[in-house]
Amino acid sequence: MSNAEVVSLASRYSEFQKSSFVIEQFSERLLQGESLEERDIVHLSPGDLPFLPKLVEKLGLQRRPHEVSIRPITYLPLSMWLDSHGGRLAYENAMERLEQITTRISHQRLYLAIDRWDGGAGLSALLSLLRQICDRKLHGTTLQPVGPSTSDLQMLAIGRQRNSGDRSLRNGLVSDLEQFIYNGLETVEGGCDLEIHRTAARAGMSIAIGQLIVPERTALEELPDPSAIAIDSLATRLLACRKAVPAKLLGLWFPIAARSTGTQPSPIGVSVGELLFAIALARLVLSRSTRIRAPLTVIGAAAARMVHLLGVDDLGYAAVDAETANTLNIARISEAPRNSARDSFDQHIHP
Amino acid sequence: MTKRARSTFRLANVGFLNATPYRAVKSIPWIEYSEHDPAECARALHEQECDLACVPLVEYLAGGSYLSLDYGIAANGAVQSVLLLAEREVTELDTVFVDNGTQAAFALLRVMLPKICGTAHASRIAFHRMERNEAVSRVGGTVGALIIGDLALRDRERFSHVVDLAELWRLETGLPFVFGIWAGRTIQRDAVWSAEQLSEISRKFELGIDQREIYAREWADTNRFNRETAEDYVNNRILYRLDDNAHRGIEEFTRLGIQAGILPRSATHRMDRQSDALVITPSALRSPKVRLSLTDGITIAEKMSFSDLAPLAAYRERERQESIAVIPVTESAGGALRPPNDVLASIAALEKEYTQLRLLGAPVDDLGFRCFVELIQAIRKENCKVLTALSADEILSLVQTTYRSLEDVLEQLASAGLQQLSGDRAGILVDRFRRRGVHGLSSSADWLLVHRTAHRVGLQSEAAITIGNGEGWSDRIVHLYKLRQLQDETKGFTTLRADITPSFWNDPQCTENYLRTIALARLVADNIAVIVSSAEAERLELGELAKAFGLLASTSDAIDENIVDPVAERSVANVG
Numbered sequence: 001m002s003n004a005e006v007v008s009l010a011s012r013y014s015e016f017q018k019s020s021f022v023i024e025q026f027s028e029r030l031l032q033g034e035s036l037e038e039r040d041i042v043h044l045s046p047g048d049l050p051f052l053p054k055l056v057e058k059l060g061l062q063r064r065p066h067e068v069s070i071r072p073i074t075y076l077p078l079s080m081w082l083d084s085h086g087g088r089l090a091y092e093n094a095m096e097r098l099e100q101i102t103t104r105i106s107h108q109r110l111y112l113a114i115d116r117w118d119g120g121a122g123l124s125a126l127l128s129l130l131r132q133i134c135d136r137k138l139h140g141t142t143l144q145p146v147g148p149s150t151s152d153l154q155m156l157a158i159g160r161q162r163n164s165g166d167r168s169l170r171n172g173l174v175s176d177l178e179q180f181i182y183n184g185l186e187t188v189e190g191g192c193d194l195e196i197h198r199t200a201a202r203a204g205m206s207i208a209i210g211q212l213i214v215p216e217r218t219a220l221e222e223l224p225d226p227s228a229i230a231i232d233s234l235a236t237r238l239l240a241c242r243k244a245v246p247a248k249l250l251g252l253w254f255p256i257a258a259r260s261t262g263t264q265p266s267p268i269g270v271s272v273g274e275l276l277f278a279i280a281l282a283r284l285v286l287s288r289s290t291r292i293r294a295p296l297t298v299i300g301a302a303a304a305r306m307v308h309l310l311g312v313d314d315l316g317y318a319a320v321d322a323e324t325a326n327t328l329n330i331a332r333i334s335e336a337p338r339n340s341a342r343d344s345f346d347q348h349i350h351p
Numbered sequence: 352m353t354k355r356a357r358s359t360f361r362l363a364n365v366g367f368l369n370a371t372p373y374r375a376v377k378s379i380p381w382i383e384y385s386e387h388d389p390a391e392c393a394r395a396l397h398e399q400e401c402d403l404a405c406v407p408l409v410e411y412l413a414g415g416s417y418l419s420l421d422y423g424i425a426a427n428g429a430v431q432s433v434l435l436l437a438e439r440e441v442t443e444l445d446t447v448f449v450d451n452g453t454q455a456a457f458a459l460l461r462v463m464l465p466k467i468c469g470t471a472h473a474s475r476i477a478f479h480r481m482e483r484n485e486a487v488s489r490v491g492g493t494v495g496a497l498i499i500g501d502l503a504l505r506d507r508e509r510f511s512h513v514v515d516l517a518e519l520w521r522l523e524t525g526l527p528f529v530f531g532i533w534a535g536r537t538i539q540r541d542a543v544w545s546a547e548q549l550s551e552i553s554r555k556f557e558l559g560i561d562q563r564e565i566y567a568r569e570w571a572d573t574n575r576f577n578r579e580t581a582e583d584y585v586n587n588r589i590l591y592r593l594d595d596n597a598h599r600g601i602e603e604f605t606r607l608g609i610q611a612g613i614l615p616r617s618a619t620h621r622m623d624r625q626s627d628a629l630v631i632t633p634s635a636l637r638s639p640k641v642r643l644s645l646t647d648g649i650t651i652a653e654k655m656s657f658s659d660l661a662p663l664a665a666y667r668e669r670e671r672q673e674s675i676a677v678i679p680v681t682e683s684a685g686g687a688l689r690p691p692n693d694v695l696a697s698i699a700a701l702e703k704e705y706t707q708l709r710l711l712g713a714p715v716d717d718l719g720f721r722c723f724v725e726l727i728q729a730i731r732k733e734n735c736k737v738l739t740a741l742s743a744d745e746i747l748s749l750v751q752t753t754y755r756s757l758e759d760v761l762e763q764l765a766s767a768g769l770q771q772l773s774g775d776r777a778g779i780l781v782d783r784f785r786r787r788g789v790h791g792l793s794s795s796a797d798w799l800l801v802h803r804t805a806h807r808v809g810l811q812s813e814a815a816i817t818i819g820n821g822e823g824w825s826d827r828i829v830h831l832y833k834l835r836q837l838q839d840e841t842k843g844f845t846t847l848r849a850d851i852t853p854s855f856w857n858d859p860q861c862t863e864n865y866l867r868t869i870a871l872a873r874l875v876a877d878n879i880a881v882i883v884s885s886a887e888a889e890r891l892e893l894g895e896l897a898k899a900f901g902l903l904a905s906t907s908d909a910i911d912e913n914i915v916d917p918v919a920e921r922s923v924a925n926v927g
Contacts, residue, residue, distance in 0.1 A: 050665035050901040053658035062658070065859065272892070273899030302892040303899075305862035309658055338859045 023051045026284075027058045036285050041235035046277040052284075053309040061283055061311035068308050070296065070336045073111040073146065073317040074101055075324040078133075079119030079126055087121075087129055094133050102138040105320050112145045113317070113328060117152045118159045123176060127183040134184070146317070147180065149210070150191025153200075170199065177203040187251065192228075194244040201249040208252040208293075209241055213278045215270045229255075231274050238285040253282050254293035254316060272303050276310060283311035297330040305337045359383055360548065363392040363404035365531060367500045368574075368581055369424050369432060369589045370405055371566035373533075375559030376552055388452035389499075389531055394795070396534065397645055397829050398781045403535035403552070407454035411534045412605055412618040415644025420549070422556050423532035425590040425597050426517035432584070433530065434503045435460060435514040436487065437495035442468040445493045446477050448486035451800075453499045455530045458614075459516050460497050462607045466523055467514065478840070479807045480800075501574065504584065526600035527590055536646070560591045615642030645832045648875045652824035657867055664870035665901035673883055676705035680726065680740075681712030688712075688719055691726045698734060709773065710740035717753040720760070724767045731768030738768065739813065742775040743801035747793050757801065761808045772805050774815030774848050779822045780830045799837055806843025814838070814879055815848040818868050819855025827868055831875040838878045847872055849903075850885035851893065865893045869902045 022043055026036065056062050076097065081090035102110065112134070119126060134143045148156070157172040164172075177200055180186070188200040190210040197207045212228035229237045241253060255278050257270040275298060283292045294307040295316035304315055318333035319325035325332050359381050364373045366386035377384045387395065393410035395401040396417070405424065411417055426433075433456045437444055441464075449457050457478070464473035481489070486496040487506060498506070507513050520528040533556075559566060563585040571581035590597060608614035643651065651660070678697050681688055698708065708730070714723040730738060741749075741764070750757050778784060780795035793801070802812045814834045818827065838844050849869050855861050865888065872882055882903055884894030897903040 046899070047901070049899055050661040053661060057656070057658045271899065272895050276899055300892045302862050302896050305859065306657075306866070306896065338857070 023048065023055050027055050030055075030059055030284070038235045038239055041238075041281065041285065044277075044281065046231060046271075046274045049273055049277050049280065052277070052280040056280060056283055056309065056311045059284070061288070063308040063311060063313060065305070065308050065337060068312055068315055068337075070315040070333065071111050071317045072105065072107045072109070072320045072333050073113055073324060073328075073330075074098070074320050075113045075327045076115070078112075078114040078129065079116045079121070082121040082126060082129060083119050087125065090129060091132060094129075095136070095138075098133070098138055098143065101320060102141045105141065107141060107320070109142045109144055110320065111317060112143055113324070114145065116155075117148050118155045123156060123179055127179055127185070130185075131183045145185060147185045147187040147189040147205075147208075149189055150193035150196040152191075153177070153188065153196055154193065173199055174203060177205060181205065190254075190256075194240060198244050201245045205249070206251040207245050207249050208254070209245075209250065210254050210256045211237060211241075213255040213257045213270055213275060215274050229278070231278065234278055234281055235285070238282055242286055248289060250287065250290045252291040252293055252314065253286055254295055254314075255279060255282075255298060256295070257298050272299060275299055276303060276307070279307065279312060280310040295330075296336055301331070301335045301337070304335075360403060361385070361401040362552075363387055363395045363401040365389050365392055365405045365424065367432070368504070368567060368570050368576070368584060370531070371570045372559035372563040372585065372591060373405065373422070373556060374566055375562070376555040379551060379555060381548075382552075390452050390454055391796075392531075393454060394782070396536070397832070398783065399536070399825060400783065403533060405531045406534050407456075407458075408529050408532055408601065408604065409454045409458040409608065409614065411532050412601075412608065412614050413644055414534070415646030415648075417534040417536060417646065420533040420535075420553065420556075421593045422553075422591060423529050423593050423597070425527045425529040425593060425600070426521075426588060427527040427590055427596075428521045428588075429515040429518035430528075430530075430588050431507060431515060432501070432503045432588070433459070433497075433499050433516045434507055435495055435497050435516065436490050436503075436507070436510040437512040437514075438491050438510060439493065439495075440512060441495070441514060442472060443493055444468075444476055444495045446479065446495070448481045448489050448494065448496045449478050450483040450486055450496070450498050450500075451480050452483060453497065456497060456499050456516060458608060459520060459528060459530075459604070461613055462604070462611050463516060463519050463523070467519070480803050480840070501576070504580070505576075520600075524600065524603050526603055527597045528604070529593060529597050529601050532593065532601075556591075563591070615644055618644065642877060643875050645828065648828040648832065648871065649825045651874070652828050652867070652871050657863055657870070660867060660870040660874075661900050661902070664873040673707060674703065674705040675707045675709050675739075675886075676701050676703070676736075677709050677711055677886075679711045680723070681714075684712070685715065686712075688714055688722055688726075691722070691729055694726060695729060695733070698730065705736060707737040707739060708734060710738070713741055713745035713749065715748075715752055717755070720749055720753050720755075720763075724763050727764065727767040727769050737770050739771045739773050740764075740769055742773045742777075743798045744776055744793055746772065746801050746805075747797060757804050758808060761801075761805050761810060765805075765808050765810045770811060771845055772802065772810060772812035774813030774846075776817070777815035777848075777850075778817045778820065779826050780833045781822065781826045784820060784822060784826070795833065799833060802843065803837060803841060806837075806841035811843050811845045813846050813848050814844040814876070815850055815885075816868065816872065817850040817852060817885075818864060819852035819858070819861070824871075828871065828875060831872055835876045835878055838876070842878075844879050846881040846883050847876055847879045848883055848885050849888060849897075851888050851891070853887060856891055862893060862896065866897055866900060866902060869897050873902065 026040060030036065053062070076094050078090060078094060081093050085093070098110075112130070114126075114130070117123060117126065130145050134145060136143065153173055153176060156176050160172040160176070173196065181204065186204070187206045187208055188197060189208045191197075192209060192211045194209075197209055201207050213234070214228045214230050241250065255275055257275055279292060279294050286292070291313040292311060293314040293316050294304065294310075294312040296304050296318050297316065299307065307315070315336060318331050318336050319328065320333055322332070324330070361383045362376055362385070364370050364384065364386050366388070376382050385401070389405070389407045392404040393406040396404040396406055397414065411419060435441065435447070447460070464476065467473075483498055483500070483502050487498055487502065490496045490510060517528045520526070564582050567581040567585040568578050570576070571578045605614060605618055609618060676698070678694060679689070680694055714720045727738065727740070746757070746760060749755070749760050753760065777798065780798060782795050785794055805812050816827065816830055834844065834847065849865070849872065851861070851865055858864070869882060884897060884903060888894045894903060
């Protein structure tokens with residue numbers, strides 16, 4: 001039966017039956033190994049969310065709560081320290097803070113977010129300092145820096161271009177990526193510039209694509225960011241993701257959005273239903289090997305306890321200290337579901 | 352896992368003269384025996400406080416997959432203990448007070464009334480539940496009473512018009528009517544019935560039936576009742592062994608009960624229901640005509656995953672937003688009432704738009720109650736929003752401290768202009784929780800009585816469920832089932848508020864439990880149109896999540912004059 005026939009037939013039924021019917025058709029096709037295409041996905045909307053856990057379950061993509069990882073993170077203003085105090089003092093500051101933090105946590109791995117990659121001391125000095133810090137294991141905790149986002153890489157390339165007069169952004173980008181890889185940072189972490197992601201993938205890096213989700217009701221011309229995904233164009237952009245990067249290198253996908261807090265609508269005003277829909281759709285569209293992240297900060301603690309049913313592998317980063325939570329504007333790790341895997345993180349898929 | 356037969360069984364028998372032969376089982380050492388009203392027997396069975404009970408037929412049929420024995424309380428003609436009492440012809444009645452203890456007789460009355468006085472008149476008769484002595488005392492004029500048990504046997508001659516419902520049933524159908532039936536759960540949590548245990552119970556039942564005169568005499572002596580009347584009653588009026596004819600009577604009643612909308616469409620009388628497999632398939636559940644029985648609801652709650660439940664319960668309705676302005680009427684919890692002008696000033700000062708005004712707190716004595724009534728009148732003069740106040744516990748407390756009757760307290764509130772009672776602290780309507788003091792002061796029967804009486808005097812009320820006090824799925828389903836029964840009876844619930852105890856948030860299963868409870872509420876309490884999340888659930892973002900999964904169409908937004916809305920707002924995070 002063609003898709004048009006399915007829709008025509010389904011439209012005779014109530015909204016409920018229509019959703020049920022269309023999803024039944026999808027699940028049959030997906031179980032036969034077919035992929036969802038844009039012409040299929042356009043028939044889905046956030047209102048279909050009640051049906052998606054079942055579809056994800058049928059495809060064997062649901063997770064158990066303890067399989068969903070969450071990553072403890074702390075923030076270091078390393079670039080600022082390096083610029084103002086020099087390498088040695090920056091190292092001592094960093095180790096003193098990390099010593100304090102690791103004595104009171106029991107995580108196997110602690111992620112380090114740094115303030116900026118394009119500081120005055122230069123990328124080489126920063127990466128060298130970071131490598132020196134991460135060579136140490138403190139109180140049984142492995143330290144791991146979070147890689148640059150595509151925006152960070154853009155800023156680095158623009159800075160290099162300004163200083164050296166090199167007109168080719170791409171040359172600078174490739175050179176920066178090589179430095180990251182040399183210093184053990186092998187993931188581009190976030191950002192939605194697919195061109196940069198593609199370049200990073202070609203250079204052998206693993207890719208974590210974050211895309212800004214905006215609600216269905218936002219007109220395309222009003223989008224806050226040209227690379228943002230409106231719910232109604234989500235399918236196109238997810239399929240572009242799927243095509244842009246080889247499946248084995250598209251390590252992770254996650255939505256970025258401002259969420260409503262209390263009765264105050266956020267500037268973007270995306271609802272938790274729209275976010276969960278985007279997450280479920282990404283699970284269905286992207287390759288099985290791609291991990292799907294539902295950032296705790298974005299979806300909130302209540303939804304975080306349900307997203308395993310939508311095939312989510314990862315809840316993203318959560319701060320181990322108040323300063324990090326405030327600076328990065330992210331959730332505290334105490335808000336994470338108790339049964340999530342705090343440190344279990346598959347090195348082979350997404351280092 | 353192989354289930355073991357349990358060493359002790361709890362039996363709940365009806366404490367009326369007609370069930371005395373079943374007292375013979377008391378001599379079985381592994382039986383824990385107790386006697387109650389028929390309705391209480393059903394409650395105990397539903398709430399798993401007993402393993403086998405003599406329950407009203409309607410509870411057995413609506414309950415779902417209970418195992419039934421071939422014993423019960425039936426009549427093949429006039430029974431003399433299930434009577435509609437009146438001083439005028441039934442065709443002249445406009446109100447019938449119904450004995451609180453009856454289920455089967457009430458259902459039988461509703462099935463038979465159209466045959467007595469025509470469908471049009473039957474639909475105009477109002478039914479109100481009441482304690483049986485009080486119900487009898489109100490008979491007169493256009494008011495009648497449906498009375499069961501020993502009181503009916505004693506008092507039948509006092510009234511000029513008496514309809515014996517069993518006799519009427521026999522005349523209409525030619526079949527016996529089964530009022531009560533011995534029923535038990537097919538599978539308990541940790542045990543199944545063994546064939547030996549069942550046959551020993553049957554042997555004792557047979558012995559009791561054979562010696563029923565002895566039991567009747569003993570009962571008559573204890574209750575200062577006429578021995579001959581008692582003996583005649585158990586010998587000639589009651590059938591104890593349910594033969595094929597009695598089973599046909601049950602089937603006929605099932606058919607008519609479904610037709611009259613008294614029984615769920617899934618109601619069946621099947622003697623072979625030995626498993627707890629789902630009787631209703633998920634696809635059948637999608638039909639709005641299918642109603643879940645109690646045990647099917649429990650099976651679904653315990654076995655169906657959220658992924659399966661969500662699509663079944665998904666709710667597509669135009670979005671509603673309920674904004675509740677909460678105004679404290681006391682200085683502190685349990686404290687003195689605020690001056691009326693202060694309260695009125697607080698209401699006038701509310702800046703946000705709201706759809707409902709909720710008064711928080713209650714008076715503690717008669718003077719306070721009169722002030723409270725005046726306050727409601729004053730609010731009503733100025734304000735036309737839905738006005739909600741006082742929980743069932745607060746009403747019961749007022750009944751005690753003001754020395755007024757429940758009816759009087761509620762009538763005063765209704766005539767002052769109160770629109771609905773609050774569902775606060777409803778907890779779970781399962782008595783073992785309420786006895787522990789987990790949920791308020793009232794028993795489940797008291798809680799339901801307050802709401803039933805409120806509906807009778809013209810008030811509406813909120814139904815509510817509070818999860819997170821250690822209750823299981825079966826407890827939640829029993830709770831929802833009780834709400835559904837009362838709503839069937841009175842149609843007085845406006846909403847069902849899904850609440851959560853704050854401490855439950857620490858449970859990893861909290862979110863899923865909350866969403867599943869709402870999904871189940873949609874399926875079980877199918878006659879309560881609007882389900883809303885509580886303020887606590889909204890605070891924990893559970894309401895919004897339930898809405899995302901299509902389980903709620905309404906969310907509530909509490910506006911408290913003393914609470915400043917949180918302004919902390921998170922911007923786009925750089926790290927996911």
